[in-house]
Amino acid sequence: MVSTPLKPSNHPLADIIDRLESGGALLPDSPDNVIEVVGILKSYGIVLDAYWRNLIYISEHQFLELFPFFKYFNGDVSTHKLLKHWWHDRYNYEFAEYCMKAMFWHGGGRLDTYLDSPEFLDLVQAATSAKLKNNLPIKGLSKVFPNFLPEQVRQSCYYSALGQFWKIMSKMFLDLSDFYDAGKIQSIPDVVAFIQAALVAAANEPITYAVKIGDRSYDIIPKSAGLAFLMDTGVPYIDAVFFRSFPFMGTVSYNAQARQISSDQERFNYGVLHADPLPVGGAGIPPTLLMQDLRHDLPPYLHELYQRSLRGEEDLRVRICVSFQKSMFCVTTAAMLGLMPHSAETTNIQEQQANRKYLEGWMDRLIDSRLSNLQVCEV
Amino acid sequence: MLSALIWIPVLGALIIAVLPPTIEASRIRQVALMFGSIALALTIALATQFDALSIGMQFQENIPWLDSLGLTYRLGVDGLSFPLLALSNFLTLVAIYCTDITVQRPKFYYALILVLNMGVTGAFLAQNLLLFFLFYELELIPLYLLIGIWGGAKRGYAATKFLIYTAFSGVLILAAFLGLTWLGGSNSFEFDPLLSQTLPLTAQIVLLGAILIGFGIKVPLFPLHTWLPDAHVEASTPISVLLAGVLLKLGTYGLIRFGLQLFPEAWAVLSPWLATWAVVSVLFGAFTAIAQTDMKKMVAYSSIAHMGYILLAAAAATPLSLLGTVFQMVSHGLISAMLFALVGVVYKKTGTRDITVLQGLLNPERGLPIIGSLMVVGVMASAGIPGMVGFISEFLIFRGSFPVFPVQTLLSMVGTGLTAVYFLLLVNRTFFGRLPDQFANLPQVPWSERAPGFVLAVLIVILGLQPGWVVRWTETTTTAMLTDFPTIAAKVLKSPSPPKILANEQLVIHN
Numbered sequence: 001m002v003s004t005p006l007k008p009s010n011h012p013l014a015d016i017i018d019r020l021e022s023g024g025a026l027l028p029d030s031p032d033n034v035i036e037v038v039g040i041l042k043s044y045g046i047v048l049d050a051y052w053r054n055l056i057y058i059s060e061h062q063f064l065e066l067f068p069f070f071k072y073f074n075g076d077v078s079t080h081k082l083l084k085h086w087w088h089d090r091y092n093y094e095f096a097e098y099c100m101k102a103m104f105w106h107g108g109g110r111l112d113t114y115l116d117s118p119e120f121l122d123l124v125q126a127a128t129s130a131k132l133k134n135n136l137p138i139k140g141l142s143k144v145f146p147n148f149l150p151e152q153v154r155q156s157c158y159y160s161a162l163g164q165f166w167k168i169m170s171k172m173f174l175d176l177s178d179f180y181d182a183g184k185i186q187s188i189p190d191v192v193a194f195i196q197a198a199l200v201a202a203a204n205e206p207i208t209y210a211v212k213i214g215d216r217s218y219d220i221i222p223k224s225a226g227l228a229f230l231m232d233t234g235v236p237y238i239d240a241v242f243f244r245s246f247p248f249m250g251t252v253s254y255n256a257q258a259r260q261i262s263s264d265q266e267r268f269n270y271g272v273l274h275a276d277p278l279p280v281g282g283a284g285i286p287p288t289l290l291m292q293d294l295r296h297d298l299p300p301y302l303h304e305l306y307q308r309s310l311r312g313e314e315d316l317r318v319r320i321c322v323s324f325q326k327s328m329f330c331v332t333t334a335a336m337l338g339l340m341p342h343s344a345e346t347t348n349i350q351e352q353q354a355n356r357k358y359l360e361g362w363m364d365r366l367i368d369s370r371l372s373n374l375q376v377c378e379v
Numbered sequence: 380m381l382s383a384l385i386w387i388p389v390l391g392a393l394i395i396a397v398l399p400p401t402i403e404a405s406r407i408r409q410v411a412l413m414f415g416s417i418a419l420a421l422t423i424a425l426a427t428q429f430d431a432l433s434i435g436m437q438f439q440e441n442i443p444w445l446d447s448l449g450l451t452y453r454l455g456v457d458g459l460s461f462p463l464l465a466l467s468n469f470l471t472l473v474a475i476y477c478t479d480i481t482v483q484r485p486k487f488y489y490a491l492i493l494v495l496n497m498g499v500t501g502a503f504l505a506q507n508l509l510l511f512f513l514f515y516e517l518e519l520i521p522l523y524l525l526i527g528i529w530g531g532a533k534r535g536y537a538a539t540k541f542l543i544y545t546a547f548s549g550v551l552i553l554a555a556f557l558g559l560t561w562l563g564g565s566n567s568f569e570f571d572p573l574l575s576q577t578l579p580l581t582a583q584i585v586l587l588g589a590i591l592i593g594f595g596i597k598v599p600l601f602p603l604h605t606w607l608p609d610a611h612v613e614a615s616t617p618i619s620v621l622l623a624g625v626l627l628k629l630g631t632y633g634l635i636r637f638g639l640q641l642f643p644e645a646w647a648v649l650s651p652w653l654a655t656w657a658v659v660s661v662l663f664g665a666f667t668a669i670a671q672t673d674m675k676k677m678v679a680y681s682s683i684a685h686m687g688y689i690l691l692a693a694a695a696a697t698p699l700s701l702l703g704t705v706f707q708m709v710s711h712g713l714i715s716a717m718l719f720a721l722v723g724v725v726y727k728k729t730g731t732r733d734i735t736v737l738q739g740l741l742n743p744e745r746g747l748p749i750i751g752s753l754m755v756v757g758v759m760a761s762a763g764i765p766g767m768v769g770f771i772s773e774f775l776i777f778r779g780s781f782p783v784f785p786v787q788t789l790l791s792m793v794g795t796g797l798t799a800v801y802f803l804l805l806v807n808r809t810f811f812g813r814l815p816d817q818f819a820n821l822p823q824v825p826w827s828e829r830a831p832g833f834v835l836a837v838l839i840v841i842l843g844l845q846p847g848w849v850v851r852w853t854e855t856t857t858t859a860m861l862t863d864f865p866t867i868a869a870k871v872l873k874s875p876s877p878p879k880i881l882a883n884e885q886l887v888i889h890n
Contacts, residue, residue, distance in 0.1 A: 311820075
């Protein structure tokens, strides 16, 4: 049988679709792009390590603490740490919380479904009763607003789920950096292949959550809920943080009453892949918070690349943001290819067409993102 | 002492001229900076000796030159010329510092700036009308060359236009000077004897008319201004700094020194017309500035408006308003120099001054945030925000002029409101918003390029908070200038109102 080659796509991002179909990535392959992506992911791995530890700490040790004043201290409160905190010599854990809240708000995946199930509500009842058995004001509040405590516990679940997701991602990015240092990563497709393999390998890692109250451990997300890393945290995370995010955290003021914000959450596009690297004019989770954290742990080879720019140290955060977006497009590529309905190497024309349709669906979502900017210029 | 201020820049120019051709441009710049600094240091030394309470000319020097022509080398400085002298020497230093290190033909360039400084200094110090005229004409040559050689694409046109206009201005001024001596039957061009000379009112008005048009071109006043926007647009940044900061002041200085002081009776007759002319100039400059899209043109038209305030205050001729004229000269010199220096940096980094193209330059990491912040300070000062020199000068002018010309003063105050309009347009369009991708990779601005703006901003704020540091040099002179003026005005106008108001004004001042 003679196979008819697939016609070129008519999509506005057809060039990128062609590149993906021929084994490339959303981000063009170049030596500088490899340095930027691997270097920034190394720094991101270190930062994520701090973030996930804090998220897990909050979920386990600040459970139903209504005034968690010291939630960023991971249980180690001292005058020295307090002074460092006030001096802002610390990670911006707020960024992690914004990401958690974006996931919580947008929902998606089986985690979202599970958190509305009767099984979950039963477990919440057990845990909250144990936690608040002597706390009459909160019990009274709970009687008046019966959804209050379950909603607080749902938020704790997202703290934990994101913490677990980032724990795996953090190790993955640090491993990637080690591979690069060992000379095993040479190109952007190598980066994508590494991330894709790691995502697939961790895809079925279970997502569970339990809190210890007194001497007893209370399950909130038991293993029997069947939640797994890739589909129940990874995909909702990409959707909520990479694409949608919030319209109201940036420097541009949106007026919801004037319908400047779509009433359809599906059409939100304030995520990382859309974020403006220049500090004015963006919306969504403030990228500057993460940029400030990433600059602490830049590998020397990346720092040297940045210093060769026209502005040297002055625009470090902008350069970091651009590199970060590049790296996130690589993660998106890996997730995209990992979830593709058929193998990218398939020669079956129908499978190729199905893959094409699938990629065009992704490209529709990426059409207004910063992807085009990263194809042709620095910013 | 005063001669040193004139001849030190000349010595500097000569030394630069004989430096070996292979010498680096930075070395030539250092030599020019050194001579500029010496001149400024001498001015500061002069300040320590200057008696602010003395009415007459100080540090006088008199060397006979061409007695048959009435030309003598007679110098002196008083409270009117001293602040301008200091401003001139300071801004010359700023202009030399602002000059691009890669400037073409550096020896010729720096030598011309020093010669220009010499011409301006001489004009401020000259106490002989012919000597003033010589210096006044002398500064045209270096300025013509500085615009014509180191200017923009249409530099030839702009330089020639400038030369024709200001040469014509010189002709009118010379004609007035000659007329003054011939009609008075004198053979001397000495300033002091001419002060006490009395001419028929008609002759005074004719001569004052020539002076007004002559110096009106230099100021410039509407409709004699058309050379200025072209000259500014084509001139390089340091030359714009000098042009706005110093050269225009020769015009306003001339109006007061040789108009108001030499022809007080005619001045009193024409003063309502002068105040109206000032209003037209102010409003024309302000409205035209609103319509501009080139940052330099906007600042240039703003200069026309702000120089109009000086004519208004001079026309009112109250002690307070005259004090305001000197303050406004200093204030405008500092503010316009700062604005042109900052626009120069913006142009150097972005390659354009078009406010319809520029945007978002306050961006903290990729834009020009410090230059933008300084620009905001500059436009606030220009719009007369309290706490800066612009407020003090405009307050003095409006407060001093209102009792004499209330309508004209109120109309001129509209100009101040319009200053806020056009400069807010400039700042809003150019510095706010999202930095376009085409300007997202601007080169760094080193601190050396920010320094002139910083120094000028500091002076603008300090003198805005401590106006007495300028006023103390001038107050005695400007008050003394008007000792006889109310009497003269009353005699000429035969109207009770202005003298009465003036008398009240003086009471207020003296109380």
